[in-house]
Amino acid sequence: MTEPITSFRGDNFFLSNFFRREFDVPGLGRVRSAEHAYQALKTDDLEARTAVLQAELPGDAKRVGQGLPLMKGWEVGGRVAAMQEVLTAKFQDPELADLLFETGTASLVEGNEHHDNFWGDCTCGATTCADRGINMLGELLMMLRSTLDAVDDGPSANPSSSWEEMREWLIESLEDQPIGLEIGLGPKDVHVRFETLGVDLKDLDDESSNVEDEDLPEFVPTEAVCAQIYVLGKDTYLVRRSRRALRTIRFIDYEPTAVLMNTWLHDDPFDDCTDGYLYTGDRRLVAEAAVSWFRDNYDSPALADLGCFYEFTEELPKGDGAPIFNRWR
Numbered sequence: 001m002t003e004p005i006t007s008f009r010g011d012n013f014f015l016s017n018f019f020r021r022e023f024d025v026p027g028l029g030r031v032r033s034a035e036h037a038y039q040a041l042k043t044d045d046l047e048a049r050t051a052v053l054q055a056e057l058p059g060d061a062k063r064v065g066q067g068l069p070l071m072k073g074w075e076v077g078g079r080v081a082a083m084q085e086v087l088t089a090k091f092q093d094p095e096l097a098d099l100l101f102e103t104g105t106a107s108l109v110e111g112n113e114h115h116d117n118f119w120g121d122c123t124c125g126a127t128t129c130a131d132r133g134i135n136m137l138g139e140l141l142m143m144l145r146s147t148l149d150a151v152d153d154g155p156s157a158n159p160s161s162s163w164e165e166m167r168e169w170l171i172e173s174l175e176d177q178p179i180g181l182e183i184g185l186g187p188k189d190v191h192v193r194f195e196t197l198g199v200d201l202k203d204l205d206d207e208s209s210n211v212e213d214e215d216l217p218e219f220v221p222t223e224a225v226c227a228q229i230y231v232l233g234k235d236t237y238l239v240r241r242s243r244r245a246l247r248t249i250r251f252i253d254y255e256p257t258a259v260l261m262n263t264w265l266h267d268d269p270f271d272d273c274t275d276g277y278l279y280t281g282d283r284r285l286v287a288e289a290a291v292s293w294f295r296d297n298y299d300s301p302a303l304a305d306l307g308c309f310y311e312f313t314e315e316l317p318k319g320d321g322a323p324i325f326n327r328w329r
Contacts, residue, residue, distance in 0.1 A: 002104055002105050002106045002107075003106060004106055004107035004108075004109055005103060005106050005107065005108050005109065006109045006111040006121075007111045008110050008111075012103075014096055014099050014100075015100070015108060015110075015141060016034075016110075017033065017034035017035040017038060017058065017086075017137070018033060018034075018035055018058040018059065019033060019034070019058075020032060020033050020057075020058065021033065021090070021093065021096065023089055023090050023092065023093055024089060024092075025037045025041075025085065025086060025089045026085070026089070028040055028041070028049070028053065029053075031053060032053075032055075032058070032061075033058040033061070034058075034086050034087065034090050035058035035059075035061050035062055036052060036053055036055065036058060036061040037086040037089070037090075038065075038082060038083060038086050039052045039061045039062055039064065039065030039068075040052040040053050040061075040065070041071075041082040041085070041086070042065055042068050042070055042071065042074060042079070042082070043068040043069050043070060043071055044069075044071045044072075045068065045069055048068045048069070051064050052064045052065050052068075080136060080140075080311075080312050081311070083119075083136070083137065083140055084140055084311075087140055087141065087144055088144065091144060091148075097148055100141065100144070100145050100148060101145060101148045103145065105172065107138070107142070108138040108141045108142050108145075109121050109135050109138045110135060110137045110138050111123050115128070115129055116133070117129060117131070117133035117134060118133065118134050118136055119133075119134075119135070119136050119137040120133055120135055120137055120138065121133030121135050121138075134178065136312065139177070139178065139312065140312070143173065143310050146169055146172065146173045147308055162303070163291050163294075163295045163303065166287075166291050166303070166306075167284075167287045167288060167291045168287075170183070170229070170283075170286065170287035170290060170291070171283045171284055171286075171287045174229070174231065174237065174283045174286060174287075175283065177231050178231065178312060179231055179232065179233055179234075179254050180230075180231065180251075180254060180312060181230070181231040181310065181311070181312055182228065182229070182230050182248060182249075182309075182310065182311045182312075183228070183229040183230075183308065183309070183310050184226065184227075184228050184229075184246065184248075184308070184309035184310070185226065185227045185228070185229075185290060185294070185306060185307075185308055185309075186224050186225065186226035186227065186245070186246075186301075186306065186307065187224050187225070187226075187301045187305060187306065187307065188305060188306070188307035190222055190224045190226065190245050190307075222244060222245040223243065223244050223245075224243075224244060224245050225242075225243055225293070225294065225297055225299050225300040225301065226241075226242050226243075226244070226245055226246045227239065227240065227241050227242075227246075227289075227290040227293050227294070228240045228242075228246045228249075229286055229290060230249065230251075232254055232279075233254065235281040236279065236280075236281055237279070237280055237281070237283070237286045238277060238278070238279055239277065239278050239280070239286050239289045239290055240270060240273045240276075240277040241273070241274075241275040241276055241277070241289070241290075241293045242272060242273050242274045242275055243274045243275060243299065244272060244274060245272070246272055246273065247272050248311070249270075259279045260279065261279050261280055261281065262278070262279075262280050262281075262282070262285070263278070263279075264276050264277075264278050265277055265278065265279075275293075294306060
């Protein structure tokens with residue numbers, strides 16, 4: 001078994017957001033480090049962003065970024081989406097992409113002693129840090145690594161070069177992932193979210209919000225062979241297959257109770273899921289269900305034209321334990 005990387009220092013400093021390497025980020029332009037970019041994305045205040053980006057060192061950027069007025073939704077998913085955007089841009093650099101790829105299958109853990117148990121895993125020894133950290137930075141890096149090819153041109157929109165490799169990639173990518181992870185597969189650049197309908201996801205999760213399903217703009221689906229995978233719990237997954245673009249599900253409760261396991265279902269709780277769905281605890285079955293959908297479907301795009309989308313749910317909702325297939329938005 002490959003030894004885990006538990007420190008983003010020394011030879012592995014390139015994994016750290018404090019690694020100094022300039023790169024371009026959409027909407028920000030040229031940045032001096034990933035930390036500069038991440039801190040700048042915290043706010044919509046253009047003057048504050050400029051101050052962050054002009055900071056000399058990554059540590060300076062972090063200090064300037066503390067206390068900034070946060071953009072809407074930052075704490076309920078915005079910061080993870082921002083980090084994904086930053087890492088994707090950073091590892092467009094062919095040299096950095098190769099270094100990340102060369103970590104192989106090693107677990108990437110941002111070990112630290114400053115009590116950061118969200119982005120990493122604090123090993124200070126204090127009782128409050130005794131539990132394993134969420135290690136979101138490491139998880140995002142490993143997900144990004146799984147989309148890289150052993151070539152010099154950086155990230156690939158296609159996770160593999162053969163159906164067998166795609167299947168093994170999915171099996172590996174689902175191992176030990178946090179509840180709420182979504183993986184979307186389909187034609188490149190096809191992914192439908194509520195934001196595209198002019199609705200803020202935070203409003204849908206806010207109990208005080210008056211946004212109802214019937215208030216949503218009419219959804220006109222894009223015709224596209226797609227698949228979608230969710231981590232619902234430890235060793236519990238949902239895979240959906242469709243001939244039109246799949247919207248991101250906003251679960252009210254991730255508790256996988258009262259679901260029929262290992263049986264392909266075609267009833268209709270998901271109005272955008274045309275070709276059925278499956279609950280299972282078997283990662284290989286999940287991978288085969290997704291791969292066979294594209295491999296054996298006459299209307300599917302070629303393997304080289306497939307893309308991958310992934311997203312982590314930063315904060316899990318607390319539902320009432322009702323059956324999951326009736327609890328979604």
